[in-house]
Amino acid sequence: MKIEVKNLTKNFGNFVALENINLDIVDGELLALLGPSGSGKTTLLRMIAGLETVDDKDSGEILFNGINVAKKDIGGRDIGFVFQHYALFRHMTVFENIAFGLRVKPKKQKLSNKEIEEKVNKLLKLIQLDGFASRFPWQLSGGQRQRVALARALAVEPKVLLLDEPFGALDAKVRTDLRRWLKELQEELGITTILVTHDQEEALEVANRIVVISTGKIEQVGTPEEVFHNPKNEFVINFLGNVNLFHGRVDDGKLNLEDSSDNKYLIRPHELEIISVNDKEAILQAKVKYIQLAGSFVKIDLSHLNDETKTLMVEISHSEFKEKNIQKGNLVGIRPRTLRTFEDGAGI
Numbered sequence: 001m002k003i004e005v006k007n008l009t010k011n012f013g014n015f016v017a018l019e020n021i022n023l024d025i026v027d028g029e030l031l032a033l034l035g036p037s038g039s040g041k042t043t044l045l046r047m048i049a050g051l052e053t054v055d056d057k058d059s060g061e062i063l064f065n066g067i068n069v070a071k072k073d074i075g076g077r078d079i080g081f082v083f084q085h086y087a088l089f090r091h092m093t094v095f096e097n098i099a100f101g102l103r104v105k106p107k108k109q110k111l112s113n114k115e116i117e118e119k120v121n122k123l124l125k126l127i128q129l130d131g132f133a134s135r136f137p138w139q140l141s142g143g144q145r146q147r148v149a150l151a152r153a154l155a156v157e158p159k160v161l162l163l164d165e166p167f168g169a170l171d172a173k174v175r176t177d178l179r180r181w182l183k184e185l186q187e188e189l190g191i192t193t194i195l196v197t198h199d200q201e202e203a204l205e206v207a208n209r210i211v212v213i214s215t216g217k218i219e220q221v222g223t224p225e226e227v228f229h230n231p232k233n234e235f236v237i238n239f240l241g242n243v244n245l246f247h248g249r250v251d252d253g254k255l256n257l258e259d260s261s262d263n264k265y266l267i268r269p270h271e272l273e274i275i276s277v278n279d280k281e282a283i284l285q286a287k288v289k290y291i292q293l294a295g296s297f298v299k300i301d302l303s304h305l306n307d308e309t310k311t312l313m314v315e316i317s318h319s320e321f322k323e324k325n326i327q328k329g330n331l332v333g334i335r336p337r338t339l340r341t342f343e344d345g346a347g348i
């Protein structure tokens with residue numbers, strides 16, 4: 001299913017929740033709507049679902065395969081939904097929860113009991129919970145429950161799958177496992193999927209494309225690589241991970257720091273290099289304040305020599321860390337590995 005959102009504006013009273021949104025969702029892709037709390041992600045998802053409609057004071061179109069469904073409610077849109085706290089029916093087994101959507105279908109479309117059984121068993125295999133059919137929701141872990149919720153949404157073969165923070169309530173390890181699993185499953189099924197998340201890592205890992213949203217507006221649409229490595233503006237780079245802020249000017253390829261300068265340079269921790277304190281290439285001198293060795297990279301916090309209140313974040317590999325023999329209290333020099341510019345002209 002191809003979805004086009006055209007000039008969509010949504011108001012709640014005097015509050016503009018979405019402002020002139022234009023977005024094309026490609027058939028079969030996994031698109032993440034990423035933004036801070038209150039930015040309008042859920043509103044956009046609910047509008048695509050038909051849980052919110054385009055009212056008289058709103059404007060715009062939502063096209064499903066070219067047909068405007070903006071004024072249709074959820075019943076007319078053929079979609080599956082999974083929410084963060086998707087309540088499974090407590091009194092029903094896993095099997096009956098998944099079968100629910102099939103059992104309530106109108107008579108003409110109804111499957112026989114045997115067909116329902118075959119379908120549910122296939123879905124149980126897909127979510128890797130065969131053998132769990134007769135359990136009740138309270139006998140499952142949070143991650144298993146969300147997988148059942150997904151199977152329940154998929155049972156009616158929707159054309160679009162909408163996921164609103166589906167793994168939000170789960171712990172970090174289960175979250176990571178489930179999102180990898182979701183990505184594989186989604187690729188296998190090829191179902192157009194929209195995932196709402198405020199977790200940038202989640203979006204970067206699972207999505208084919210990411211829509212970065214702030215206060216009702218789209219800031220950037222791109223592949224995970226594009227939004228991470230070529231952020232369009234300051235909001236996007238800030239939202240997609242830690243950054244160090246410098247004020248200054250670039251002369252002969254070297255950044256000269258000047259507190260009074262209006263030019264901002266935003267550099268990610270892994271884009272800063274630690275060099276010798278006397279190296280001419282250094283843009284500033286700093287003191288090693290904190291070293292975190294646990295994790296795939298070594299994270300180092302540095303304080304400016306001339307202003308201890310300013311902290312810099314640097315990430316380097318374990319081998320580089322060992323090679324340079326960096327220790328707490330060392331005086332070091334800092335050099336950016338790259339200097340790039342935003343599309344709107346500001347430096348990063």
Ligand SMILES: Nc1ncnc2c1ncn2[C@@H]1O[C@H](COP(=O)(O)OP(=O)(O)OP(=O)(O)O)[C@@H](O)[C@H]1O
Pocket residue numbers: 012015017035036037038039040041042043044198
């Ligand atoms: N029915 C409503 N009536 C009035 N205001 C609403 C309504 N629904 C949402 N809003 C407002 O619209 C804005 C966007 O809300 P939305 O739920 O879309 O944000 P979100 O990006 O999904 O945030 P979160 O990550 O916290 O869920 C918020 O300021 C919210 O208070």
